[in-house]
Amino acid sequence: MPNLVITGGTKGIGKATVELFLKEGWDVCTCARSEEGLKRIKEELKHPKNLHTKVCDVGDRDSAKAFVEFCKENLKSFDLLINNASILGERTSIEHYPEDIWEEVIRINLNGVFYITKYAIPYMKAGGVIINLSSGAGKRPAPYWGAYAVSKFGVEGFSLLLAEELKPRGIKVYAFNPGGTRTQMRAKAYPNENPLTLKPPEEVARFIMKIVKDKPVGVSIEYGS
Numbered sequence: 001m002p003n004l005v006i007t008g009g010t011k012g013i014g015k016a017t018v019e020l021f022l023k024e025g026w027d028v029c030t031c032a033r034s035e036e037g038l039k040r041i042k043e044e045l046k047h048p049k050n051l052h053t054k055v056c057d058v059g060d061r062d063s064a065k066a067f068v069e070f071c072k073e074n075l076k077s078f079d080l081l082i083n084n085a086s087i088l089g090e091r092t093s094i095e096h097y098p099e100d101i102w103e104e105v106i107r108i109n110l111n112g113v114f115y116i117t118k119y120a121i122p123y124m125k126a127g128g129v130i131i132n133l134s135s136g137a138g139k140r141p142a143p144y145w146g147a148y149a150v151s152k153f154g155v156e157g158f159s160l161l162l163a164e165e166l167k168p169r170g171i172k173v174y175a176f177n178p179g180g181t182r183t184q185m186r187a188k189a190y191p192n193e194n195p196l197t198l199k200p201p202e203e204v205a206r207f208i209m210k211i212v213k214d215k216p217v218g219v220s221i222e223y224g225s
Contacts, residue, residue: 001025001026001027002025002026002079003026003027003029003075003077003078003080004017004018004021004026004027004029004078004080004081004082005029005030005068005071005075005081005116006018006028006029006030006081007031007056007058007067007082007083007084007112007116008030008031008058008084008085009028009030009031009084010030010032010037010040010041011184012181012184013084013133013178013181013204013205014082016201016205017082017084017201017204017205018051019045019202020202020205020206020208020209021205021209022048022050022051024209025050026079026080027052027075028050029052029053029071029074029075030051030052030053031053031054031055031056031058031067031085032085038054038055041053052070052074054067054070057108058083058085058112058113058115059104059107059112059115060115061115064115064116064119065119068119068120069119071120071123075123077123077124077125078120078123078124078125079125079127079128079129080128080131080212081120081128081129081131082131082208083112083131084133086108086109086112086133086148086151086185087104087105087109087148087185088185088188088189089102089104089105089148090146091144091145091146091148091189092146093143093144093146094146097146101147102146102147105147105148106147106151109152109154109155110151110155110158113155114158121166124166124169124171125171126171127170128170128171128172129172129173129174129211129215130159130162130166130171130172130173130174131174132155132158132159132174132175133155134152134156134159134175134176134177135148135149135177136177136222137149138151138153138155138156138177139152139156139177139220139222156175156220158175159173159175159220160175160219160220163219172215174218174219174220174221175219175221176208176221176222176223177220177222177223178204178207178223179222180198180199181198181199181203181204182195182196182198182199182200183201199223204223207223207224
């Protein structure tokens, strides 16, 4: 049975991906920063035996390492790793950006991807896939997106570097920009936007499944590409 490790699996794209892969018969290991969110998703899905959950702050190296070890204990080795967990931070100018929020966004969105990936690599199977969730804000200048944009630029660069390092081991790496999606983070970023004009996270989850099955050439992928 194939398996998936995904961070931030209780909301939005992460939750939709967890649900889809469980339905497709995968073993899934996921985390969130609160036990409440993990309990809720297990209850909503009626406690599937192939879902393993643990509280984790991905930006804390000890917490990230403990989560990966938990996944290893339950899954033995990994077919797919999805670094999905991230936070938005503030949408304001660099001049006025709060230093503490800057540090928190970089800690979770960039350091967290590094920690989880670093600790997971030894357990990745040959032929496995790593998908790092990126953003349009991390591909071109995005004024007033601050630390979020910078963190996603970092994720893009990290993915390009990692793809070259893991190529000899047969592990594919992708930076994936899902585009505008009907999530809580999107609503926070664009409070005046009609969410019904956006695609649902379930659609993005299906596209992620397609990436995993097709393993396209290249590293940076945008929804619909």
